[in-house]
Amino acid sequence: MPLQVSFIFGGISTEYDGSISSLTNIISSYLAIPDAERPFSVRYLYHVSRNDGLVRTIRFHRAFTISELQGYLYDTNARSGRSLLVTFDTIKSRNEYIVNLLHGQFGEDGGVQTLAALSCLRGTFGDPRVASLTMNKYAMSSFVSSILPSEIVKVPTATLVNPGNAADAIKTAKSLQRPIVVKPNSLGSSLFARLFRDPEQSEQEIEALLHAIFAYDSAALLQEFIPGDEYTCGCLVGSSGAIPLPVVKIETNMQFFGRDQKQSRSAAKRAVIDTDDEISSIIQSVTHSVASSINLCNMARFDFRVSHDSVIWFLECNYIPGLSKNGSFEKMLHHYGMTVVDLISWIASDSRPFIKPAHYIKYECI
Template sequence: MISQPASSHQVWQFLKNVNVHKCKRFRLPKGRKMTFAVSFLFGGISTEYDSSISSLTHIISSYLTLSRAERPFSVKHMYHLSRVDGLVRTIPFHNAFTIAELQAHVSDIIILPGRSLPITFNTIESHNEYIVNLLHGQFGEDGGVQTLAALSGLKGTFGDPDVASLTMNKFAMSSFVSSLLPSDVMKVPKTRLVRPQGVDDAIRFAKSVDGSVVVKPNSLGASLFATRFHDPVASEIDIRNLLREIFKYDNTALLQEFIPGDEYSCGCLISSSDVVLLPVAKIETAQNFFGHEEKHSSGLVIERILDYENDQLLGRLTSITRRIASSIDLYNMARFDFRISNDREIWFLECNYIPGLMKNSIFPKMLRHHGMTVIELISWIASHSRQYERKKHFIEYEISE
């Protein structure tokens, strides 16, 4: 999948000629009846369980505000994957459904009989249901549930297991992006992949960095444990302690140079034939660092939605987003995070394979600014995205003895 980077001239020609599409507001034609049903898979066994619950709550709340005539699809089931026992409980949707009922199901679901995920997937496949995957983090967007869905033949928003695994692995994704684009178009911060047996080498690397460093898990989401250290030499003990804590939850960690400047996020939708760019979000914090506390505490971050049409630098940023998204087999939607340094250089940070759909999270803000609700998003995905089809892996051949 990783190829040699194109020349700067080739890349800039691509970026100059790229046709940047804006998302057209999705509207259900008057008098049109609901033609398809969707079911939701939510919860999960990762530390991002609560984000998944919040994403579904926002979706169902938005859905319930619409009259039946305005709803572009019907909701069939909600499948809750419990982080307590790893079993799935089915919550049926009905005309009088309420958010209070959803919350009661989630709170009391452990007392209800559950089934394993493979058995649930087999049942879903036999009913030919379309599943919107809202599982975040480990096993939700790292290729785990995508592989199981592919083996079960499920229809829905799971996508390619290999691409999910690639994007969840921050080090691998950065390596891919750096091979795709030359450094005078986009850069990747100096990064060291840290394993438990390589902490001493990582500390030496941190001390060699001119400026601040960031320590974070390689494959966890929600910026869990992500910490900036202004003085790596004086912070050696704290860095070692943080790495020790990360290794309880992730096999590897990242130690990365911090790029002074501003942080930006670019969202996009992926149809069967094109990448549709959403507005850019500029992320502003008091410490100029977007960590876990800033993401999940009220009042610590300002996310400003920007118009990139008349801004050359933001135009470059969105074109780079389009180039990356077009170069891997993404499905449905994604979000890419960057920093733009004080000297206006663009630095890639990471890709979010399944952006959170909580009411106040970045991706829904991009959607709202562009005139699309989360309900319209789901309808758009079901109508425009292609389905992942698992290739045949069996090739018959003879083995000479």
């Protein structure tokens, strides 16, 4: 049977807009390919509304256009939605393959992955426990530093802050007299991530930022600032293991790839690094080691800093990398010889599916 896929996108997270950009890029790239050359057919687009959390099903067809998609997104209230669980029952009954583009909370942190596993859905959801590990920056950094020596990759010193220990954590950060980054432990897109060059002078601002973060995340990080350059490395995870993609270096003003820089196309320059470059090959090897040590499926993207003494610092692992037009992941793919449409086709046909382990032990058979 020819390959068929459906997409789930939108969602109830702070990364809703990123999800719309990922889907729009994939669908416009797909529509640009002549019908007969498309490597798969698209069945349905499932839009999870950020307003009511309900799912509206968009039936894909040959003459589908991006303006039709935009029309659906603009006027979600015009159509009635269904709950995610009811939608999952329908998806299961149609035996669809689902590409999960729900970035951020619930979509990327083990939430939807658990529901998908319980509903026995086919698709890119992957292992719920791995999603929740990667989304937790503090836990993921601890994991990376436990499997790789600090001569190869370091992790910035960080304090995990919650509303109960915030005052003490700020006091400690002030006493260090060094620049710090304050950021949510589990949100993405650099939302609420800020650099404080002189924490001593910024106590009230840090307090206010933490207060804002705690409305969306149960924990924040106060992390030592790593001056230097920003690098990111994607990987594909196929049936024969992890394949690191070419490394992208991101040049930003003020050495910080914050939300403003991410949203403005001109504030950050992304360039693929030569594979012979030493930093690039170490980053690829770190990416390969970490990706091979956790049960990743499909793809992921790892973010790093490289300080002026060429030390490599791990920042985070993105379980569902953004696939927007001209974004870092698309740049890596193009350099590797793939488009986002090839990526979806490759994932649906070659990536390693997550097999939910049995949880009922028949002791008499062991």
